[in-house]
Amino acid sequence: MTRIDDVARLAGVSTATVSRALRGLPTVSAATRRRVLAAAEQLQYAVSPNASRLAGGRTGTIAVVVPRITRWFFGVVVEAVEDFVHQAGYDLLLHNLGGREQNRQRLLRAANLNKRVDAVMLVATPLRPADLSTLAALGLPGVTVSSGTNVPGWPCIRIDDLAAARTATRHLLDLGHRRIAHISGDPDDELAFTAHLHRRRGYQEAIRAAGLRPDPSLDVESTFDIAGGTRATEELLRRGDAPTAIFAACDEMAMGALTALRDAGLRVPQDVSLIGVDDHALSGVLGLSTIAQPATEQGRLAAKLLLDPLEGAAGASTLTDPGSPVILPTRLVVRDSTAPPRAN
Amino acid sequence: MTRIDDVARLAGVSTATVSRALRGLPTVSAATRRRVLAAAEQLQYAVSPNASRLAGGRTGTIAVVVPRITRWFFGVVVEAVEDFVHQAGYDLLLHNLGGREQNRQRLLRAANLNKRVDAVMLVATPLRPADLSTLAALGLPGVTVSSGTNVPGWPCIRIDDLAAARTATRHLLDLGHRRIAHISGDPDDELAFTAHLHRRRGYQEAIRAAGLRPDPSLDVESTFDIAGGTRATEELLRRGDAPTAIFAACDEMAMGALTALRDAGLRVPQDVSLIGVDDHALSGVLGLSTIAQPATEQGRLAAKLLLDPLEGAAGASTLTDPGSPVILPTRLVVRDSTAPPRAN
DNA sequence: CTGAAAGCGCTTACAG
DNA sequence: CTGAAAGCGCTTACAG
Secondary structure, three states, X not given: OOOHHHHHHHHOOOHHHHHHHHOOOOOOOHHHHHHHHHHHHHHOOOOOHHHHHHHHOOOXXXXXXXXXXXXXXXXXXXXXHHHHHHHOOOEEEEEEOOOOHHHHHHXXXXXXXXXXXXXXXXXXXXXXXXXXHHHHHHOOOEEEEXXXXXXXXXXXXXXXHHHHHHHHHHXXXXXXXXXXXXXXXXXXOOOOOOHHHHXXXXXXXXXXXXXXXXXXXXXXXXXXXXXXXXXXXXHHHHOOOOOOEEEEOOHHHHHHHHHHHHHOOOOOOOOOEEEEEEOOOOHHHHOOEEEEOOHHHHHHHHHHHHHHHHOOOOOHHHOOOOOOOEEEOOEEXXXXXXXXXOOO | OOOHHHHHHHHOOOHHHHHHHHOOOOOOOHHHHHHHHHHHHHHOOOOOHXXXXXXXXXXXXXXXXXXXXXXHHHHHHHHHHHHHHHHOOOEEEEEEOOOOHHHHHHHHOHHHHOOOOOEEEEEOOOOOHHHHHHHHHHOOOEEEEOOOOOOOOOOEEXXXXXXXXXXXXXXXXXXXXXXXXXXXXXXXOOOOOOHHHHHHHHHHHHHHHOOOOOOHHHEEEEOOOHHXXXXXXXXXXXXXXXXXXXXXXXXXXXXHHHHHHHHOOOOOOOOOXXXXXXXXXOHHHHOOEEEEOOXXXXXXXXXXXXXXXXXXXXXXXXXXXXXXXXXXOOEEEOOOOOOOOOOO
């Protein structure tokens, strides 16, 4: 392995000058810089990140925490963040909680973030009060994406889950539905993010705004994924007196609902209308109506808010007030899964 | 930030002893270890990874390279790898090529892997001869998953793409189909992985084994994703004389095909049968017949083959001969998208 | 614009 | 089983 002093020797300068030239600091003459770059090139020199980080006090790395990388939203967010982060010359440490409480605890143990990253991005990651203290003690900058827990001092990027749910529910109401069910995540799950809590409230608000009363038997909780959508819908049908429409808290749950409805011999939308939230890559294929949310933009913006301050970008801190979340717009996309209820 | 000498002072031992005790080395008396652990706990001490890595010469980090984290197979593989890697106490550096040749080049530039990781996992990542030299020069251990390019000395985990394609095609043949189309990835794409090349060959072999001749007009190339499946199918239909069955090189392409077929007014499987490869999480929802491949197992096994040697696990090197790939089994899953052609 | 020297916080022979 | 000391490969004031 060639080291910095090999380069220094070849270029006929000190290691300090090599360090400055390679990092593009302005205090190096053009001629010297040329010689250093040539020497480094000739020796195929690569700086040792660990030495550099130890001496410089920066890690050049950011941590990204997601509940499950295999779910549509989180995959898209990570892809956007990865791109931005690597463009900026940082490394990306991935943490996938995978629904295991133990993973979240391991992550938050001092040793796993501390001294290891310059900043943290928490995507839809819920935190207990104790976790917040741990994070605060680390003193790291960070950003949160999607709901989860707000961290004081960190900016937050998300959509308006309440409004999204109201829009979805109102779309069903406008079509003439009155028996509208809701399937959503489990509020008791420690690791559950909180988006679905707001979506449930939005659903209930829209129902009430239409002069109806939310019917608890039409509100089923399960896991926030495909299988959960299937189970919730099966439970819904088991309760008898099927709804004429279902608002699923996310597209993946809606997809799971499709299976359950099909197995029950119910057609979408003729027998039951169905709408989700996300605009998953496959929602178009399935003809699923949904509330589209901009996943790539949320990831990209979050990465920018995270890195700009580290880079000391001009106006970085004025881009957003850490106190108030940045809300990105959603959009109703009507496809083939929603229609007026059958005249009976 | 508390440092190792703070702990040493509190415990009344040297920093060397603290280092040994904390890492669980056997050469520390039980009493001393207890005192050190207590002191570390009391001070909330976390080792500095950079200092440790610089002094110790290990990075405690592995790099994982995938074409696109948002695609089903890669997301599942990364999830499995992440779990294994973190359990083993390593960090995971994620690289998502995102279809950009520039990203691949950036990754392979000496500075981006060199001195930064202890080992590399390449998932379906193709390499040019020059890239192979670069990797060889780094002298890093590694493993490849799914096709891509074989790296001398690295184990390789994958399925038998040829056999999978033959099975899929034969399933259609067995149902009575004779005009069987194939939609697959673009062989000219620099960044394309190579799985689809084998799948095409398997398709052609099965066609020939049935005494038929592969028809080039039934073999359409596009991108290896949902949109590519749609475009390829549209092209197929544009050529006239539609096939009675389509074998898509992956489930995501098959899903894209569904859209195109529906838009053309063709029903699956009544008008056209359709089968893919993967057993994507949504294939069940869509009733898509497919050749299931074990993505989680491939990721887990690859992680194990990567880490065991680093840990000096007993028999690590005998687990597999780096020369011959480890082939995991696939399985035909028949759902509702394949049926006999219409009697005409 | 450049260099000598100290220091970043650990781990590792080496000696006992 | 334990410690003193050197060393890992950089960066950063400081001085010029």
